Amino acid sequence: MTTSNHDHRPVAEVTARLDRLRRLVRVAFVIGGYPEAEFRRRESAALSYATSGIQIGIVRAEASPFVQGLTPAEVQLAAPSFIAAYREAEREGYDAVVPLGTLDLGVDGGRSVVDIPVIAPTEAMLHVGCLLGDRLGAVVYHDDLIPMLRAIVRRYGMEEKVVGWRSTGFDLPDISANATAMSEAFVQAARKLVREDGCDVILAMGVTQCPVLLDPAWVESEVGVPVVEGIGAPLHLAGMLASLSLRHSRSRWRRSSAVV
Template sequence: MKILVINPNISESVSTLIQAEAQRSASPGTEIAVATAPFGVAYIETRFEALVGAYATACVAAERHGSYDGVVVAAFGDPGLQGIKELIDVPVVGLTESSLMTAATLGQRFSIIAISPRIKAWYRETVERSHLVSRLASIRALEEPLRDIGSVQQDYAERLKALCNEVVEVDGADVIIIAGAPLAGLAREIRGELSVPVVDGVSSAIAQLEGLIRLSPKKATKGSFAAPPVKPNQGLPEPLARLLNRRSPG
């Protein structure tokens, strides 16, 4: 089973964190490839940055098409996820969607721990898109500007643990989601110190995607996740155009 993990951001240091946690959580026999967006920003906090990351991720998914059995969109907020599901004929998962599904199975209400205040609105809207916002107990975030996107976990370990405790004690969370690829792997390290289950985006996504690939669902040929109808297009990267120009088999 081959999984392509796409980092929608340009930060190689974050790709390294993602890769490590993806490897740790993959089943034996699963091959993980990580790709970094060729254009975009260092990390996504806003709707605009997500818009750019969505397009960059789609370009990577198209370029590597044929080399994988499933795709992980590896930024919280899932830039482009629903669109890429239409485009691609194998399962596609995102960090937020996978975390929400895992958290929803482990408890009724969950909170999200995030790396910056600015990111909270975008995360909230991502949860709204899943229609699970009424199960969101809270989003709490680091307040200070980040020193370095590649070392957030080390730099803010104590504050992150404190936030985890606050969402349980104050906000009533049954489950904690530690959000954002820069925090990949943190859940694994601190879960012994916390009083409720803690969910990590990357490992949830790998687990969910492995499960989906094993269930081998059919690619939709009708409904809103069928491939986009063939129609004139122009100016797109060749791999994207090629996928769009395929006649659906359905």
């Protein structure tokens, strides 16, 4: 009895797929311009999510949202720097890339200029949160940021999923110096979302609060519902997509040759 090459093809394909799943996936985390101590806090938080299958590296961008009174103008001005960082991550051989922060800086444009997954933290949090519950509650830095962050959620078509918003009352550059007060305010805000708005998942819509300064597992133990944050969730989602050899649709994000 003879055996054709065709008979062995499924075995070869399965073997190749298993090899891809077993290999170490490299995910870049893009951090903008921060004071050195603040940079190290964010770097440490990101690297803590590395596993035996996911290696995390840091790529720096020049622009930063670390300003008093952040507005959409600063967000849009930061996009070119982050898109350039995505290109740098691809040149360095990373399999996927994630920007720091729930503003999803430069993600939409980045997906048109690189061929690796560019995973948006807020978008990742929303999808992970919807797998864990039905009513999401968001805790942000300051009330002034809620309209801008709500617009980001609306852009993803998931505004109806976020049924409550609260803030801790601190502007981003002031959080580290007020870590204890912020911690108490964060837990209070999350408890109100659960008790008053019926939220069954908390989204930490500001990574400096959680997980940079607050352990999401500790917050969960305090409030009694899952807490999804914007560093670990997108990094591991990026690693999963890369390990499955999945890429963004070129039908949706046409390839651009624009120089950024």
